[in-house]
Amino acid sequence: MTATLEDPTVQPAIEHAVRLSGVHKSFGQGQRGVVALGGVDLDVAPGEFVCLLGASGCGKTTLLNLVAGLDKPSSGEIELNSSRPAVMFQEAALMPWLTAAANVELPLRLAGVPRSARKNHIGELLELVRLEGVGSKRPHELSGGMRQRVALARALASALHTSDDSLPPLLLMDEPFSALDAITRDVLQGELLRVWRSTGAAVVFVTHDVREAVRLGQRVVLLSSRPGRVVQEWQVEDLDNADELSTIDEINQRLREVISSHAAA
Incomplete structure (x- = not known):
């Protein structure tokens, strides 16, 4: 044996x-x-x-x-x-003083993702939720549905881009x-x-x-x-x-x- x-x-x-x-x-x-x-x-x-x-x-x-x-x-x-669970609430809960792109970028910054990589990720995520071209707009300029799309992109940024990609x-x-x-x-x-x-x-x-x-x-x-x-x-x-x-x-x-x-x- x-x-x-x-x-x-x-x-x-x-x-x-x-x-x-x-x-x-x-x-x-x-x-x-x-x-x-x-x-x-x-x-x-x-x-x-x-x-x-x-x-x-x-x-x-x-x-x-x-x-x-x-x-x-x-x-x-x-x-x-x-990975660290990402949460999306009933309300979009976006930072009103930040643009849509900056709201999506926030969890990436907190996770320590380098600036050059953050820019690429933001573009990919906004495209994924069909918000190309609105990254420079602030929440009050967006419809309720668009704000929820930004919130979804932000949650995905938190869930998908972590220090351990094996999880x-x-x-x-x-x-x-x-x-x-x-x-x-x-x-x-x-x-x-x-x-x-x-x-x-x-x-x-x-x-x-x-x-x-x-x-x-x-x-x-x-x-x-x-x-x-x-x-x-x-x-x-x-x-x-x-x-x-x-x-x-x-x-x-x-x-x-x-x-x-x-x-x-």
């Missing part, structure tokens, strides 16, 4: 960009304390698009904040095998299109899918819109009412029209059951 040694230069495949194991989060103590998350178990694979769905107050945003490192869980573990990028999105009109929202959903496919980033996308979740996600994860925990998941990639409609109906029915059970408690 002969034994073979593993080549130490061969890196094992990364199975998940982020893994949550038994994550609890409470705010306050005693009778006034609030349990936001009650034991969340969730894996997101590199390059996977996962939509988090649930009623208002179920802990979706809290979960994103924990993954982003903006807060710490009360118990449980969060394992990141990704998969992770993009966290908290209802980024909910404040937009229906037509703009529809366009940006399509643009997001195009950008996601071209970058290979893992995406965790929070929404309360079932249709949006099924349209965008490869997997839809439903959280219970507070305290939030995973109650059901659906694989929704490559559904035909009939299956998509039936899945939307099924998720809506399950969501109503979750809300009703909470109201009756």
Whole structure:
């Protein structure tokens, strides 16, 4: 019998960009304390698009904040095998005194990317989100949809350009299109899918819109009412029209059951 040694230069495949194991989060103590998350178990694979769905107050945003490192869980573990998570919020939250290009450049500067490289990256990112030629404009000169495109380019700058290119990028999105009109929202959903496919980033996308979740996600994860925990998941990639409609109906029915059970408690 002969034994073979593993080549130490061969890196094992990364199975998940982020893994949550038994994550609890409470705010306050005693009778006034609030349990936001009650034991969340969730894996997101590199390059996977996962939509988090649930009623208002179920802990979706809290979960994103924990993954982003903006807060710490009360118990449980969060394992990141990704670049520093980049976050995109409901509001664009651009620096009003900076141009669109300078807003995109900001995370690159903070990451220590050299000036010459920053210029190239900014151009590539603005082109990726179809904003060529508007880099010199300030936020007040842009429409709401264009501001969200700048915010997406800025988040991508943070997620894609890191000191360790071996780690998969992770993009966290908290209802980024909910404040937009229906037509703009529809366009940006399509643009997001195009950008996601071209970058290979893992995406965790929070929404309360079932249709949006099924349209965008490869997997839809439903959280219970507070305290939030995973109650059901659906694989929704490559559904035909009939299956998509039936899945939307099924998720809506399950969501109503979750809300009703909470109201009756």
